[in-house]
Amino acid sequence: SQQGEEDPQALSIQEGENATMNCSYKTSINNLQWYRQNSGRGLVHLILIRSNEREKHSGRLRVTLDTSKKSSSLLITASRAADTASYFCATDANSNYQLIWGAGTKLIIKP
Amino acid sequence: DGGITQSPKYLFRKEGQNVTLSCEQNLNHDAMYWYRQDPGQGLRLIYYSQIVNDFQKGDIAEGYSVSREKKESFPLTVTSAQKNPTAFYLCASSSQGQGTIPMTFGSGTRLTVV
Numbered sequence: 001s002q003q004g005e006e007d008p009q010a011l012s013i014q015e016g017e018n019a020t021m022n023c024s025y026k027t028s029i030n031n032l033q034w035y036r037q038n039s040g041r042g043l044v045h046l047i048l049i050r051s052n053e054r055e056k057h058s059g060r061l062r063v064t065l066d067t068s069k070k071s072s073s074l075l076i077t078a079s080r081a082a083d084t085a086s087y088f089c090a091t092d093a094n095s096n097y098q099l100i101w102g103a104g105t106k107l108i109i110k111p
Numbered sequence: 112d113g114g115i116t117q118s119p120k121y122l123f124r125k126e127g128q129n130v131t132l133s134c135e136q137n138l139n140h141d142a143m144y145w146y147r148q149d150p151g152q153g154l155r156l157i158y159y160s161q162i163v164n165d166f167q168k169g170d171i172a173e174g175y176s177v178s179r180e181k182k183e184s185f186p187l188t189v190t191s192a193q194k195n196p197t198a199f200y201l202c203a204s205s206s207q208g209q210g211t212i213p214m215t216f217g218s219g220t221r222l223t224v225v
Contacts, residue, residue, distance in 0.1 A: 101153035101155075103151065
């Protein structure tokens with residue numbers, strides 16, 4: 001089952017611009033995570049945000065969580081060509097051992 | 112360097128053949144997972160193991176089998192019963208349940224039926 005729904009499915013922006021991706025989910029969660037996947041590679045963890053947190057930062061990344069709207073957003077500031085990848089959100093609604101994944105947002109940074 | 116190693120990177124399977132994908136980690140993680148990824152889709156859980164000699168089915172276990180005889184190793188066998196095995200397979204591990212702590216992923220095995 002796909003609880004997380006990323007929006008948009010694809011995003012193309014100029015280098016240096018900010019990129020915002022959204023994730024919506026259906027049931028209550030304890031944690032939400034964001035991962036990045038370069039084409040044909042494994043996933044790399046970016047940020048984990050807990051249900052009692054509203055915002056979290058890591059370098060050029062900012063994640064917000066609105067549990068009342070059951071949504072999260074990932075903001076990448078001052079984008080670079082190396083940020084070109086697919087970005088996935090995952091929630092722990094089922095259990096600690098079974099995350100539920102969205103279909104991802106494909107981000108393309110144009111030089 | 113600690114990490115997860117998946118092999119082979121590419122694998123070709125003939126109809127009716129069983130194939131085994133290897134996953135080895137040196138992170139001393141208790142939990143290991145196998146995911147399947149199809150084009151344009153998110154990850155779907157095949158099997159997971161919380162501890163040695165124990166594993167549970169995920170959402171799409173039919174046609175797959177696993178073993179966890181050693182903490183470091185979690186091989187996945189794609190059997191002939193899996194009718195549509197062409198996909199990208201990802202192995203991951205975590206020190207606790209994946210919902211509470213980030214996972215580390217391998218670089219994947221791309222399986223193609225020929």
